[in-house]
Amino acid sequence: MPDFKATALQDGFHLRVVPVSRLRDLRAEIEAFQSREELNGFQKWIVSKYGYEAPELPFDVRSVIIAAVRYYSYAELYFHLNGREYKVYAPTPVDNSGGDVEDYISSALEHGGYHMVKANGWLPIKRLAVQSGLAEYGRNNITYIPGVGSYVGYEVYFTDMEPDTDQWRPCVTAAACSGCTVCMEHCPTGAIRPDRFLLDNARCLAAYNEEAGDEFEAWIPPSAHHATVNCLRCQYCCPMNAQANRNTAPPISFDEAETALLLSDTPYSDLPEELRRKCQPLDFDTTPGLKRNLRACFAIVDGGGKCSLL
Numbered sequence: 001m002p003d004f005k006a007t008a009l010q011d012g013f014h015l016r017v018v019p020v021s022r023l024r025d026l027r028a029e030i031e032a033f034q035s036r037e038e039l040n041g042f043q044k045w046i047v048s049k050y051g052y053e054a055p056e057l058p059f060d061v062r063s064v065i066i067a068a069v070r071y072y073s074y075a076e077l078y079f080h081l082n083g084r085e086y087k088v089y090a091p092t093p094v095d096n097s098g099g100d101v102e103d104y105i106s107s108a109l110e111h112g113g114y115h116m117v118k119a120n121g122w123l124p125i126k127r128l129a130v131q132s133g134l135a136e137y138g139r140n141n142i143t144y145i146p147g148v149g150s151y152v153g154y155e156v157y158f159t160d161m162e163p164d165t166d167q168w169r170p171c172v173t174a175a176a177c178s179g180c181t182v183c184m185e186h187c188p189t190g191a192i193r194p195d196r197f198l199l200d201n202a203r204c205l206a207a208y209n210e211e212a213g214d215e216f217e218a219w220i221p222p223s224a225h226h227a228t229v230n231c232l233r234c235q236y237c238c239p240m241n242a243q244a245n246r247n248t249a250p251p252i253s254f255d256e257a258e259t260a261l262l263l264s265d266t267p268y269s270d271l272p273e274e275l276r277r278k279c280q281p282l283d284f285d286t287t288p289g290l291k292r293n294l295r296a297c298f299a300i301v302d303g304g305g306k307c308s309l310l
């Protein structure tokens with residue numbers, strides 16, 4: 001298939017097709033990185049989970065496709081309880097308005113007589129995106145697609161299609177980061193360090209919002225909370241997202257009964273169907289600490305403040 005990335009771009013999709021041998025290069029780069037950098041326990045655990053081998057498949061794996069999934073920047077959620085309204089942010093719901101990327105790739109490959117299988121193990125995906133030429137690292141350790149911004153996730157596919165012209169490169173930082181410290185200043189927990197590029201992921205609010213539990217650790221400033229899960233601050237403040245910030249998902253309102261149910265011990269699967277449908281794009285089903293996260297956000301409003309993206 002001639003230059004799939006160019007065809008995909010014309011169709012509104014961002015992807016790269018690299019030779020499968022690049023996975024070996026990634027392994028060597030990560031091993032070198034590990035031997036020169038001091039990693040915390042969380043980082044060592046992540047790196048130990050990386051796999052670099054293509055699985056055994058009924059076709060000859062020649063290439064790896066790394067593709068961006070578009071996200072909205074956020075959705076505003078309005079909860080209601082005891083006569084009061086609480087505005088909380090839901091980060092980055094998937095934006096499939098331009099079509100589903102997996103469906104797109106699958107039908108393009110099928111048309112060309114090729115096969116594909118989605119990777120289900122952990123690869124160093126941001127490096128794959130950056131070193132394949134698709135994206136650039138921001139200082140906040142999130143990757144940005146030029147002209148699109150950082151509100152994207154990535155999916156990886158193994159295929160027997162031939163690779164596009166190989167444009168593998170070292171890790172690069174976006175030019176906009178030169179002399180900029182905006183994300184560092186806005187990170188509520190000091191996870192973006194002035195002395196080191198690698199994020200201090202043990203201080204990243206996104207990690208704590210993802211976990212189960214009834215209380216946050218005491219060192220996390222109460223004013224940090226603003227989101228149902230994850231965190232938006234270092235992306236929202238970034239000048240490279242000025243345009244992307246405006247692509248918000250429609251707001252969603254939860255009435256008193258729905259809010260009370262979400263704060264109750266009712267398992268997600270037992271929530272009324274209509275409420276589950278409302279929650280479906282918001283990852284509530286995979287957020288075991290949702291009640292804690294909501295309570296932390298509500299406490300800000302009860303104290304006379306508001307949840308803030310900055």
Ligand code: B12
Nearest residue numbers: 125142143153154171172173197198201204206207230231
């Ligand atoms: C574990 C994980 C987390 C953990 C830990 C994150 C971390 N940075 O370690 C937590 C829960 C905190 C997290 C949070 C988020 N995550 Co996350 N996460 C992952 C996961 C599974 C692994 C990340 C990882 O490898 N970390 C380990 C460290 C060692 O690797 P690294 O962060 O890439 O660091 C590299 C750079 O620092 C680089 N480097 C080092 N020095 C230098 C110097 C220079 C100059 C340069 C250029 C590079 C460079 O080398 C390092 C090693 O490769 C990936 C999926 C995947 N399989 O890759 C998703 C992933 C990275 N997450 C993603 C997202 C969206 C997020 C959040 C934005 C969600 C949110 N809204 O809150 C936040 C962002 C937090 C942040 N500022 O990074 C997306 C990123 C999409 C993007 N646009 O880049 C991914 C790729 C998931 C996906 N499939 O789309 N995440």
Ligand code: SF4
Nearest residue numbers: 138139177180183238
């Ligand atoms: S806020 Fe500035 S330093 Fe941080 S990622 Fe954006 S441009 Fe780079």
Ligand code: SF4
Nearest residue numbers: 187204205231233234
């Ligand atoms: S996601 Fe939030 S806590 Fe994590 S680095 Fe960005 S601003 Fe800091």
